[in-house]
Amino acid sequence: MGKTVIEKIIQGHTVEEVKPGKIVWMDLDIRSARDFGGPNVVKNYEREYGETPVADKKKTYFTFDLCVPPSSLKYADNQQICRKFARKQGIKVFDVDCGIGSHVLVEEGLAQAGTTVVGTDSHMNILGAVGCFGQGMGDVDIAFAFRSGKTWFEIPETVKVLLKGSFSSPATAKDLTLYILKKLGTKKAALKAVEFYGEAVKNLTLSGRITFCSMVTEMAGIIGFIPEFGDSLKSEIKDISGIKFSHHQAEKDSSYADEVEIDISGLVPQVAVPFSPDNVQDVSELKGVKIDTGFIGSCTNGRTEDLALAARILQGKKIKEGVTLKVVPATRRVYKEILEKGILEDLFRSGAVVSNPGCSGCAEGHMGLTGEGEVQISTGNRNFAGKQGKGKTYLASPVVVAASCLFGSISSQEDL
Amino acid sequence: MEESVLSGRIWVLLDRKERLIEDIDTDQIYHNAFLHITELSQMGQYALGNLEGWKDFPEKVHSGDILVAGRNFGAGSSRQQAVDCFTALNIGLILAPSFGAIYFRNAVNSGFPVLKCAALDELVAKKALETGDKIEVNFRSGEGWDISKDISFKVEPMSAVQYDILKAEGLFNYGKKLGHE
Incomplete structure (x- = not known):
């Protein structure tokens, strides 16, 4: 029996024979x-x-x-x-x-x-x-x-998920992630490794892959891999870390606990409704829900590309009066990039609060907390009751969060 | 009593509709506002402190009691406090159909007994297990028994590693036996 990606990685780190359940x-x-x-x-x-x-x-x-x-x-x-x-x-x-x-x-x-x-x-x-x-x-x-x-x-069992179709703007990697979370819920991938295949994930940038893989935690999965990748990912990883990238591939006769196909064609922006990350709806179903504040950042959406998406929406505009937007870059490198590319200026001029890098409101350490009755729209990965405070948190892409902050209610790029 | 048997009075974590609560995450078990606490003795008071309907749990519970929860118990963060708060209250065992992966490891590693019981939803739905019942579970054979109602049920027996770590009273002692001094 051939080995899946996780089995191959672990086999390289143990003298024991690796097989699921062991x-x-x-x-x-x-x-x-x-x-x-x-x-x-x-x-x-x-x-x-x-x-x-x-x-x-x-x-x-x-x-x-x-x-x-x-x-x-x-x-x-x-x-x-x-x-x-x-x-x-x-x-x-x-x-x-x-x-x-x-x-x-x-x-x-x-x-x-x-x-x-x-x-x-x-x-x-x-x-x-x-x-x-x-x-x-x-x-x-x-x-x-x-x-x-x-x-x-x-060693967990592995689930193979094949995504059919591709997506394009205004949908982003976060919308794809939320949609897949909606489809898989917290049961299908629970305690399993997941391999994702299909053009939609193969073509993701590093930032998109990070967004996507970050929320396998919310699927209750052990880990998610995207074994196929394009040439641009190699150079992206080389530029960022100086490392030559390759990826373990599952062997042809490897065995999966389950194989799931999900059709993503026609993907539109998605929003996770409180209080569960898999409680996902099309943004159009939530249009008009009033928000008090927005948050862009976290390990899920805190990379330069994420902040650039938001800046493109906010450029030359002002956040609606009475609404606040908090932006937290993932790392110091991201901070440097948004500074040099003028993204920081666009965010600042729109009225956003931009802090130093960190995890922010996902734990009570940094900005991104809500008071009782406050409604937040966030690019984070969790909206469990009470996690970021007594308010309600909706989860969405940087594009939807930025647009919502301009209008003071859940909005998408098309509303601009 | 055999050393592979645990017994105690159960608390069944039900919602308002009397269903076993699923996906209880670590923020509901032990809120991130108290992550800075490192003293075990201070953790018990916050157990289930963010779970609707169960905020007074630390005051109600008695030493040796058993917790019965819905699937994916302990989803979410890696905080050890979400296990340690139950150790602090001297909870004897947590039974659930499944656990968050990290939560399960944390419990095993600290020598805290956690057991999976696939039939739990059904047992609770037909009121074969109710808060206040006394139960007994053999974690090697997988035999469970509601003493109060004289109903038997099955749990998944512990793996050899979980059993060995439990018997060694935690990963550190177990590791020392393996030579990780």
Whole structure:
């Protein structure tokens, strides 16, 4: 029996024979922790291992992205706990200036195709976008990984999803993602790896692949891969990280738990309605829903291309009075790019608040929170009740969020 | 009692329509507003603090009680606190048809018993399992028994790795046995 993508990657990191359902001990190429989870990783580590060095300091990192720079004393303390440990151990810290850890690992060439990466971020499986087996884990797992360089893992079954048709503007990668989430729900991919095929995903840019793969978490999947890719992706990844890109391919006779076909032709902009990311409707069904505020950013939609899409809508216009728009670049590199390309200026002049890079409102560390009764439209990946505060959060693409902020109600590009 | 048997009084996580609540995510279990807390003893008070209808759970629950939840329990973030808050309350076991992948690992690694029971929705729908019932589960054989009602049911037996980690009282001790000092 041939191996699927995830089985091939893990087989390259274990001496045991890999097959679905089996638990194996596997090697981890990169072990990381962020400012949430990190302090407990340190606490666990020091309690269990004392001063013993980590298995390999060149493969161990801290990435601060949650509450950056800290706006609470607790986070200030927690970051300093990690820094002290890192200095003692000789571990590199991507500090409060760097941005979202998973994105930084891609930009730094640390998360590469075919490698295995863990961190205390439940969206670490976003790394499937670059063919890397990324996995979010808790602080016990990560402390153990710091020390041993290994983890146990139950090989998931793989689901094959074939997307039929292609899409074009005004639909974006986020609309495709929300539509697929609507179709797969939280059951079809639950606890499974997913391989996505079809022109629509093959032609995605790196930014689009990141958006798409980030929300496999919301499908309750282990990780999503897009094994096929175009030439432009190779040069994009080479430019960003200096790494030559390739991707593991599933073997011809590999076995899938399920094969699903989804027709995406005629895709229109999509919006996820509170309080579930898979509660997705066409934007036209929600036109006129009043919003108080918008948010553009997060690991799902915080890349230069995402912010450029928003800037194109906002250029030369003003956000409706009484509405606010918060923009958070994913990383410092993205910040530099939007500065140099004039995107930052367009956003600023439209009235948006643009902050330094980070995870922002997805956890209570940064901008993007809502008060009781407040309605937010966000490019984030989750809109669970209470997650970003007591208000309601709708999820949409940067285009729909930007357009909605111009009108003060859910709108799309066509309304301009 | 055999060492592979857990027993206790159950709390069935129902919504207003008396259905088992599905997709309870880690923000509903342990809200991100309290992520900065690192002391186990402080975590229990926030358990289920953002789950509609269950906010007073920490006050009601007793040591050794068992939680019964709907599918995909613990969806969402990687926070260990969403498991640790139940450890802090001395919850004996969580039973659900399925768990969020990271949540399940976190529970296994901290030596906290979690078991999958595919028939849970059906058992709850026909009121074979109700809040307050005393149940007993053998996590090696997969035999479950509602003592209060004398109804038996099946759970998925633990994998060897989960069992070994549980017996070692967590991943760290288990790792030390494997030589990861």
